[in-house]
Each structure stands twice: as C-alpha cells, then as structure tokens.
Amino acid sequence: MRWLAFLKTKGATIDMEVKTKDLWVFIETTKDGNARNVGLELLEPGRLLADAQGGKLVGVVIGGGVKSAVKSAIAHGADKVIVTDHKDYSHYITEYYAEILYKLIKKHGPTTILIGATNIGRDLAPRVACRLKTGLTADCTDINIDAESGNIAWTRPAFGGNLMATILCPEHRPQMGTVRPGVFKKGEADFSRTAEVIKENIPVKKDILRTRLLKEINETANELRNIENAEIIVSGGRGLGQGENFSYIQNLADALGGSVGASRAAVDAGWIPHSHQVGQTGKIVGPKIYIACGISGAIQHRVGMSSSDIIIAINKDSSAPIFDIADYGIVGDLFEILPILTKEIKKLREGEAS
C-alpha cells in the first residue's frame, strides 16, 4: 500500500527549470466568458501561498470572449493575468486546453498551479501533469506550506473520507493540485484593482483534435440540477421512504430559492438522478446553507458537504452521525417538520419582501 510505504527521499534535485516563484490559479470559464466561482475561490489560498513562496499570484484564463473572467480574476486579487482568448476555445475540449496550458507553463515556468476539481479541472489537470511528468494531488481540501521543506503540503481525503493524507511533490515542478469547489470562500471583489494582463496567442493546430463536439445538452435551466454552484441546498436521503416524497425537499428548496441534493441511498433507490448526488461518488458542494433531511450522514456523504457554511440536519434518529457535523439539528419526523419549516420560511420571505 502506497499510503503505508512512504519513504522519505533526500538529496534529490528538482528536474524542471523553475523560471519564477509564481503561483498560478486556473480560472475556469463558463461558455459566456465569465469566471466560474471555483477559480475565484482559489485566489484566496493562492494569495497566501504565493506570498509565502515569494512569487506573484497569477490567474490563467483560457476561453473564447473571456474579458469578464479576466476582470473578475483581477478584482479577486490576481497580480497578473495570462489569457488565451479565441473563439475556438469557447467550449472546453481536452486537447486544446491541455496543449495551451502546457505551452503556457513551459514558457512562463510557474512553481505551483491550483486548478478547481470540477469535471473540467479533473479532465485537464492529469493530462497536463502527465505531459509535464510532474505530480498532481487530486481533490484537495486544504493547502499549506510544509514548514520543513517549503513545498506545498496538499491535504486530501482518501478511502471515502475515512482517511486524510498530506502529500508533497518535492522533486518536480510545477507542483500541481486540484481543489474542491466550495472549500475556500470567494473574497470580496474589488473592481478598482488593476493588474498586468498578458495576452498569449497560442495557436493550436486543428489536426491535433481527435474529438468533435456533436451536441451539447444544457441542463442548467433545470433548477433541480446544478447543485455545485447553489448557495442553498436541501438534500433528501433514505428517510424519505419513497421517491414521491422528494416533493417535501423540493418545496423547501423552492421556498429558500435553493437546489435539491440527495444522498447515495436515494439515488441508488432510483428516486432521483445521479446528478443530484452529494458525496464521494457524486458532487462535492460547499453552499452557504446545507439542509440534510433523512440522511444519516455516512462519511461518504459528509466528505461531499462538510465544507458548507451552515449545516442543518433533520433526522428522527438522534444518534445519526449527521448530527456530529451539524450546526443546527432537529430530531424528529421530517414529514411533519418540513411542511412547517417550509411555511415559516415562506412567511419570513414575504415579510422581507413587504
């Protein structure tokens, strides 16, 4: 087992020329050229780590028509932004993005790179890390500087969240890691900030393309789906008893203007599609409020939502592990509690509106 077999290697040399001490944050963009939250979130720990490493904090933006993302990166603290902007790159294609990011890294030589652990980030980062023959730590929940060696100390869950591991990449540069969305909180935007913007026109030959996009099925219109960016999530689990009872969850989510999540048990029972699943084998979320209803809180679920700002649990079993991480909890029957809570929330919001 690799986890147990760690041996410290000493006296090795770094095998890539490090041109700068800069730390890069990959600013993932939406199709309309805005920055996705995760990249902006990563500028927060990025700032501290870049200062500790004595380098600049650099945002890297790849896309088509991404002026808005560049502005956001600067407003959220980037000292410098490197941007490759071309209409061909407006939709994420592995081969294009991997080639561009690889070339940018070879040219500018950052020492550390942070990438959001989204579907795109987890597709792109290993491809680029492998091309660079460097180490990549996936799905980090904490990033620090290792006091002893000065390397980045990447901390991540393993074994379904039962174990945490701190990982170093001592002999290779850049050191790369993907970081889960919602783990770090986005700072306040300051649009009066200015920063150097370097435009890198990286032409990529179309003949490297071995994949073609045939169709895009966008489901963000469906409020139900997109839980990764939701500020409020109401989740249901086994305690709902049957699929129809997700209406209790939906009603509360609607009253709060939130999205619907689910535990693996509810997904496995076929009550709700997998895209709603929160947890190790589903989505990792970090909303402002997470309400877990009828979810016992197995560790595999907790690793998917434990970085939420406020966790509220409703469960009839007072010994359910979800209460261990809840900021607030009600022990009781969710079929009674949820309608009352929904009604009270509606009253409060009407009060706000009037």
Place this chain on the structure above:
Amino acid sequence: MNIIVCIKQVPDTTEIKIDPVTNTLIRAGVPSIVNPFDAYALEVATRLKDKEGGNVVVLTMGPPQAEKALRECLSVGADKAYLATDRAFGGSDTLATSYILSQVIKYIEKTEGKFDAVFCGKQAIDGDTAQVGPEIAEHLDCAQVTYAVDAEWKENELIVKKETDTGYDVLAVSTPCVITVTKTSFEPRYASVKSRINAAKATIGTITAENIELDVSRAGLKGSPTKVKKTFTPKVKKEGLIIHESSSEKAVKKLIDALVGVSEN
C-alpha cells in the same frame, strides 16, 4: 471492437470504519470488490462488444490476490484477463501507475492486437483521484473522454455521451482512445452460474516487470513525483445546537429563532 478495460480491486469503502480508540482504519473483514466505476466501464465495453462484436480484455495492476477481481469481470462479460503484478510496481502514484499500465497495454497488444479503446472507471473509490485514466491517454498519446455515461460505435468513431458541470456533451472520438466511465443509467449485468464456472476455470495472464519495456526509474515509489507525508483520520464533531422538542412546531420555531439570531448578528 477490441477493447481493454482497466480495473482495480478496492476495499469496499462503505464498509470501512474508524476504530474509536486508536483512531485508525479498521481494514480487517472489509470485503474487496471490483471498483464500482470500473464495473460500469466494463458494462459499457461489453455492451459495445455485444452489439459490434469483438473482444473485451480486462487488466489490473495489483497483488496476486487481485486475480479474484479479474475472475469477477470474466463472469460478467470480459473474454480475457491479465494481471500485472511485480514488486517493482508497488508504491506507484498515479503518474507511475499510468506509465506502467500504458506499457503493459502495449505488451498485451502484441497478443491481443491493437485496442480500439481503453476503458477505465472515472475514479477508484479508495484513492478517488480520477487521474490514472487521463494519464494513460497521455502516455499512449490518444484522445480521452472522461465522465462518460454511454458510448456507441458509429462509422469508425465512438460516440460518447459525457457528464459535464452543466449537463451533457455528446462527442465523436476517433480511436484509439481512452474513455473513463461514471455511474451509468443501467446497472452492470449479473453473472450466471455457467459464466461463474467458466470464469473460475479461465487462465489469467500474468505480466511482470521483466515482460514489458520498463524504465524502472519511472515506476514504483522512486518513479512517483508525489510523496505521502502523513495520514490522519479526519476530526469530526461540532458542538451544534441539536433540538429535541415534543412538537414539531416548537422545534421549527426554535430553529428559526436560532437562525434569525445568527443573521442579525
């Protein structure tokens, strides 16, 4: 189609518990299973074979006991199985693992012919990195599609539906390619008594470091750029406000009062 599916034998992480006294993982008695995402990958590959004809080979890298996982795969659709096992492979991180696997795949191709596609699970549930698939694609210099939920063969291309953060993309991929599979809408097939018996009798090819072209400096602990500095069990337990009330009305009122109190401070 000629397909190779990379699988991993993993501990069933839903069965892992933490020893409350020593605060360490309890591994004893935890069953080993085929990584669930790999089972989906095998099912997608087998469905392609059922429709288009061809061959599905399964490969795992691991200790000799991983043979059990390969036999399970043989009972649910795989035609042939290979086990890559060698002390030189031990301690590999994802970069070293993917390098070894790519060299093993090239070796197997000498016997089984060129593969049109390499299928992997999206991630293994013990390491959860989701890196080995894309890194194999890079080593083999071929296209990749991650988070696939279905694939069909059409006019010499694979048409792959993949999950994105906002919905799905449908991509046409030229072969050879690497496809990593997430949870699909269908469940993997069950083994029959007959398929189990055949799987138990099947010969499994063993591949060691000596068989393949291997730069040993890129394998095992030595070939792994990432090093595990320490492991620890996560701290849980918050001192939250847990409400027990005789009536649900009272409980909800208490919760709302507490929440409103927070937002006003």
